[in-house]
Amino acid sequence: MRNSTIDLLKVLASQIIVIHHLLLYTPMSPVLQAEWPALLGLIADEGRYMVQIFLVIGGFLAAQSLLGLLGKARDVAVWPLFKKRYLRLAKPFWVAIAVAVLLGWLSSKIAMHSEISDLPTLAQLLAHVFLLHDIVGVEALSAGVWYVAIDLQLYAVLVLIAWASQKTGQLKFLEPAHALLLLASAMALASLWMWNRNAEHDEWAWYFFGAYGLGVVAHWAQRESKIVLSSLLIACVLGIAMWIEWRERLLLTGVTALLLMNSAQIERFVTLIVQGPVRWLGDISYSVFLIHYGVLVFASSVVIALGLTSVAEMLLAFVATWVVSVAAGWVLHRVVDR
Template sequence: MQSKNHYLLVDFLKTFAAFAIVLHHFLNYGQLAEDARNFLPIMLTWLFEYGRFAVQIFLVLGGYLAAKSITRAKDLKNPHILFRTIFNRYIRLFAPYVVALIITIICAWLARFWVQDEFVGESETLGQFLAHLFFLQGILGLDSISAGIWYVGIDWQLYAILAILLGMFPVFRSAIWILAVFCVLSLLYFNRHSEYENYFIYFMGPYGLGVLAQLCKNYPDRLINRLASTLIIVIGAAIVISSFQQIWFRNLLAYVVAITLIFWGDWAYLDRWREKKNSQMHKLVNAILWSSRRSYCVFLMHFCFILLANTIYISWGMSQHHDGAMAIVLIFISIMASWQAANYLYRWVELPSRRIKF
């Protein structure tokens, strides 16, 4: 088990959030999801309602890891280096993303023969596909080809804004103050208005908390550590005060994740877990690391299996009997298949594409 540049808590949170989002989507789309929720109404309805909050975990982790990589970049004030940093992030996201889009389009075409449901959508257009390639589908008001694919574009927007902020100010502390202002505005205003959800400012709150969590502990300058720590406390106070008017659980969750990363985010994998290869602990941490590495790919691929699972459920006549038990079994098999497909996408596309840099 190779754990270079990987940390136990970070990998666990990525794995947990990926499973939660995938399950939430499987319980959200089509007759399959409806029959499964009717069979186990309390548990599955709860997962259906609150599973989407796992996006906050991804956002905080995204900021945490982005700050770690961007602050290591040299001379971001050079426009050429800044552009290269942003463009390389786009390249890294792009290769598995476009392969997953093409596979999803094929699965949707197949599903339309049997599934007459809104989530399948109309046949994709060339303009719609091109908009997806540049992460513009939400901004242009076009239907998304795949569930959750909006997050890829938002992640790139947030990464680009963070790089620009850290590169445009001659004093690093000024950039952190501006970041904190964006973070508070996002948490207390922008992410409470859906008209901004296609833009970075809607998600800057949890992402900024992740950035500050990284800076307050792992940045080599103690003054920056203290400033980031102070701003984390101030933002936490703002979240608590605003909760007296209305409680926003996603803001509270994002803050808890950020604080957790401050204390335990740099927990490394222990060598003794690798020495006892037959131990339960070794198998557990190995599974966490394996899943964490493939979390982005499963995020891209799982909607294909939602389409295929609903197609099988309807075309084989199971939907006519509203067989909830069979629906749950089919969801479980499809989730496992999603992870296996993600494994191949990771090995055959994502890993080789990392060699491509501008």
């Protein structure tokens, strides 16, 4: 059954991230931020936190799949599951990176600016093919691509947890689903209270597992009808985490987990919002996230070459770049992702 809350959250997160990057990396940004400093400044500064929504959703959906396998007593085949997830993430990612490189090269022929990079080396391309770009320390070929590698790592960790949980079922002292919940919760606590406080670890799954693990807890709570108790526990865990070290992003993480936990209860109300265009934007959100950076690099060169300066011209260019980014995401979704 389709979850309208997930659709709505994906639309909000993906579109705000696109606007966030437009405000960070394009020549339209200074002119427009001077005109609307409060709103656009907020998105430019805080828009990066929207990735927390994707992390929680990722944990929620992965738990839905893996708890389903454990509930049916089907083997958790680690390598086939990992390979399937890798190809699901990587195929549209490869195309988006190729488009970003091509548009970057074309942009350099129109007008140079700071977001245009040199053509990638073979080592740089191979690192991106295998989603190792952050681990091996090569320059990213697109904005936000760290998330794709982290999503794969997080899923791999949860699959290993599910595999280990299934083995506990053979010992007859703990049901596999409960073992998965305990192991994932313990790792989420360690992430929220320790690992997530050190940004030097942000190329590894354990830095982000707090948000992902809350998604796992949210699905389990919905599945087992333990919503009130789980809500209180999440509030306490996040309260302690922010007492240890204040991190604004954890507020959004908690709200997302609570919304997903209650998504079955609010489905009929959210469905009233998630119709037609909103559902369509939810479907293509991952593709838009992947491909928009190449579009904005090219659009920046066009704006510079045309010598646009006025607020009206910059606003038109900003909106046009946004629309083309969404259209390019739709094409990527149609051709590759779907």
